[in-house]
Amino acid sequence: MNGRKKPLVVITRKLPDQVETRMRELFDARLNVDDRPMTQPELVAAIKEADVLVPTITDRIDAALIAQAGERLKMIANYGNGVDNIDVAAAGERNIVVTNTPNVLNEDTADMTMALMLAVPRRLTLGAQVLSGGGKWPGWSPTWMLGHRIWGKRLGIVGMGRIGTAVARRAKAFGLSIHYHNRHRAAPLIEDELEATYWDSLDQMLARMDIISVNCPSTPATFHLLSARRLALLQPTAYIVNTARGDIVDEDALIAMIEGGKLAGAGLDVFEHEPAVNPKLVKLADKGKVVILPHMGSATIEGRIDMGDKVIINIRTFFDGHRPPDRVLPRRA
Ligand SMILES: NC(=O)C1=CN([C@@H]2O[C@H](COP(=O)(O)OP(=O)(O)OC[C@H]3O[C@@H](n4cnc5c(N)ncnc54)[C@H](O)[C@@H]3O)[C@@H](O)[C@H]2O)C=CC1
Numbered sequence: 001m002n003g004r005k006k007p008l009v010v011i012t013r014k015l016p017d018q019v020e021t022r023m024r025e026l027f028d029a030r031l032n033v034d035d036r037p038m039t040q041p042e043l044v045a046a047i048k049e050a051d052v053l054v055p056t057i058t059d060r061i062d063a064a065l066i067a068q069a070g071e072r073l074k075m076i077a078n079y080g081n082g083v084d085n086i087d088v089a090a091a092g093e094r095n096i097v098v099t100n101t102p103n104v105l106n107e108d109t110a111d112m113t114m115a116l117m118l119a120v121p122r123r124l125t126l127g128a129q130v131l132s133g134g135g136k137w138p139g140w141s142p143t144w145m146l147g148h149r150i151w152g153k154r155l156g157i158v159g160m161g162r163i164g165t166a167v168a169r170r171a172k173a174f175g176l177s178i179h180y181h182n183r184h185r186a187a188p189l190i191e192d193e194l195e196a197t198y199w200d201s202l203d204q205m206l207a208r209m210d211i212i213s214v215n216c217p218s219t220p221a222t223f224h225l226l227s228a229r230r231l232a233l234l235q236p237t238a239y240i241v242n243t244a245r246g247d248i249v250d251e252d253a254l255i256a257m258i259e260g261g262k263l264a265g266a267g268l269d270v271f272e273h274e275p276a277v278n279p280k281l282v283k284l285a286d287k288g289k290v291v292i293l294p295h296m297g298s299a300t301i302e303g304r305i306d307m308g309d310k311v312i313i314n315i316r317t318f319f320d321g322h323r324p325p326d327r328v329l330p331r332r333a
Pocket residue numbers: 081082083102103105109158159160161162163164181182183184215216217218219221222243244245269270295296297298299
């Protein structure tokens with residue numbers, strides 16, 4: 001970008017300080033210093049004026065907004081891995097390049113998935129509350145606070161991509177056998193490493209698993225992929241962990257099944273109507289039936305800086321005249 005006018009880059013949320021400093025050096029960067037989410041009119045103003053919009057996963061960049069983009073807008077560089085917040089096809093029709101921040105969140109998100117996988121069956125939050133809530137601990141007893149062993153159980157991963165594979169590696173080390181359902185079969189090397197079993201039929205896999213981990217993206221094809229009908233295929237002793245997106249699971253059906261004792265529990269980092277959380281889930285959390293986290297899967301300082309670096313590399317590569325490394329193409333129908 002040497003010698004050329006710096007691109008005007010509008011960033012919708014506050015980013016880590018060192019990312020913002022670098023962005024200021026490299027771009028004509030409009031930062032959001034007080035971190036107030038942008039209103040719709042503010043997003044419209046930004047998209048009309050900027051060369052690059054850097055939204056994040058909570059900004060809805062839909063076709064109606066993209067239709068109002070100014071002549072200058074060449075790129076939407078998402079600060080986020082999932083791109084369900086962006087209408088990528090609408091951007092493509094206007095020749096606007098979309099990028100995301102894959103890979104740098106794999107390990108952190110997989111760690112949090114594993115944490116949930118342990119927390120629910122082993123009653124971690126209930127146990128922790130006994131002491132941190134100032135409650136009375138009657139002392140160790142053979143029959144108190146018993147959960148379920150996860151070693152030796154079957155894990156079914158829905159979406160064996162970057163994060164799903166990182167989850168599988170951890171789970172294997174915890175003694176779980178690895179099963180997965182995906183649009184495409186994983187590479188033989190990965191299957192061999194994980195000793196993983198591929199299930200072409202999601203229904204059949206669900207019926208046989210002890211724990212399900214949801215790791216596919218939110219797309220029109222995965223909306224309520226775990227529907228009421230499919231959830232009913234699970235064994236009553238099974239657990240679900242979702243660190244992908246809330247709308248992949250029919251949340252009302254999930255709640256009804258846990259309340260009715262038809263499912264053992266769930267660990268959820270994401271919700272169907274985020275940031276709203278269904279009060280019934282909060283009640284279930286009080287009973288230790290679910291563990292709910294406020295979308296923290298990727299929340300590490302290191303990860304958030306790495307995401308910023310990715311955004312910067314994508315923008316610089318594009319303005320240097322090359323294809324950005326994390327370009328997202330419209331989904332094929
Ligand atoms: N909780 C958190 O903080 C985070 C959540 N995420 C979520 O995790 C998702 C997955 O991320 P990655 O692993 O990087 O994506 P990825 O693209 O590497 O993997 C997703 C896998 O799901 C598969 N898939 C897509 N549609 C499917 C379908 N209909 N049925 C079965 N499999 C299907 C794909 O073939 C792919 O292998 C993101 O889209 C995002 O929504 C990502 C980062 C952090």
